[in-house]
Amino acid sequence: MTIAEVAKRYGLTTDTLRYYERVGLLPVIGRTASGIRNYTESDCEWVSYIKCMRSAGVSVETLVEYVRLFRQGPETLARRKQLLIEQRRQIAGRIESLTEVLRRLDKKLDGFEADLARYEENLK
Amino acid sequence: MTIAEVAKRYGLTTDTLRYYERVGLLPVIGRTASGIRNYTESDCEWVSYIKCMRSAGVSVETLVEYVRLFRQGPETLARRKQLLIEQRRQIAGRIESLTEVLRRLDKKLDGFEADLARYEENLK
DNA sequence: ACTTGACTTAGAGCGGGCTTTAAGTGGTAC
DNA sequence: GTACCACTTAAAGCCCGCTCTAAGTCAAGT
Numbered sequence: 499m500t501i502a503e504v505a506k507r508y509g510l511t512t513d514t515l516r517y518y519e520r521v522g523l524l525p526v527i528g529r530t531a532s533g534i535r536n537y538t539e540s541d542c543e544w545v546s547y548i549k550c551m552r553s554a555g556v557s558v559e560t561l562v563e564y565v566r567l568f569r570q571g572p573e574t575l576a577r578r579k580q581l582l583i584e585q586r587r588q589i590a591g592r593i594e595s596l597t598e599v600l601r602r603l604d605k606k607l608d609g610f611e612a613d614l615a616r617y618e619e620n621l622k
Numbered sequence: 623m624t625i626a627e628v629a630k631r632y633g634l635t636t637d638t639l640r641y642y643e644r645v646g647l648l649p650v651i652g653r654t655a656s657g658i659r660n661y662t663e664s665d666c667e668w669v670s671y672i673k674c675m676r677s678a679g680v681s682v683e684t685l686v687e688y689v690r691l692f693r694q695g696p697e698t699l700a701r702r703k704q705l706l707i708e709q710r711r712q713i714a715g716r717i718e719s720l721t722e723v724l725r726r727l728d729k730k731l732d733g734f735e736a737d738l739a740r741y742e743e744n745l746k
Numbered sequence: 747a748c749t750t751g752a753c754t755t756a757g758a759g760c761g762g763g764c765t766t767t768a769a770g771t772g773g774t775a776c
Numbered sequence: 777g778t779a780c781c782a783c784t785t786a787a788a789g790c791c792c793g794c795t796c797t798a799a800g801t802c803a804a805g806t
Contacts, residue, residue: 500752500753501752501753502752502753512752512753516754516755529754532753532754533753533754534752534753534754535753535754
């Protein structure tokens with residue numbers, strides 16, 4: 499699979515995919531005889547995972563660390579699990595705080611109904 | 623209330639507060655005779671609102687627009703309400719997508735239990 | 747043989763959101 | 777009066793995460 503195909507499949511640009519590989523956020527992708535990246539299905543799964551975690555705001559740095567541990571093999575399983583648990587905790591926290599904001603916005607919107615009604619009453 | 627007090631109260635730096643004011647994200651804060659910012663309670667409410675929205679990822683630009691409309695008076699009430707509704711929609715979407723990510727992470731963590739158990743079995 | 751177009755690299759550039767710097771003023775403590 | 781510290785401004789700088797540029801290679805089509 500070429501970089502362009504992978505980019506299209508996951509809605510990333512080829513620049514971003516090369517950037518991710520360069521900083522160690524993806525495994526080094528195999529090349530054809532002429533040096534062109536050839537993504538395997540397993541590479542694609544990494545792309546999918548990374549895209550998902552980035553969309554949730556997990557930093558490039560954190561994900562690089564995860565990939566680094568993965569490359570070291572099964573003796574890092576426990577630490578990787580800890581990393582995931584920590585990421586999970588952070589995302590759950592983020593959801594909670596966003597839910598708070600939502601509540602606040604809803605209250606504010608309630609106030610708007612009243613203000614707006616009053617304002618339109620005065621216009622008459 | 624001085625800028626330092628407000629900064630402490632809301633967990634922002636004085637730099638950030640000045641920056642917010644400069645770009646139009648807060649009303650222009652009144653000054654004492656010698657030119658020192660003097661925050662009113664109403665200013666503080668703005669700080670609180672802005673901090674809340676920024677924490678939810680609403681862009682500075684969007685918030686500036688909201689503040690701009692507010693300053694124009696009650697004839698912009700309807701448009702401000704529309705802005706808030708749009709912000710609400712985006713935040714709700716964000717919560718949904720984070721919830722998705724959480725589910726995915728949980729699945730991955732399930733896999734880890736199995737892998738880890740298998741690995742430790744092999745160590746024996 | 748030549749054009750086209752997708753790929754390659756290293757490295758520079760960009761946008762958002764602060765954050766720091768430089769240079770200066772004002773008010774209180776000794 | 778002078779040391780000190782919090783405040784002021786305009787402008788430059790920084791970090792993250794891409795994004796773009798320049799210069800070049802390769803393979804297929806005509």
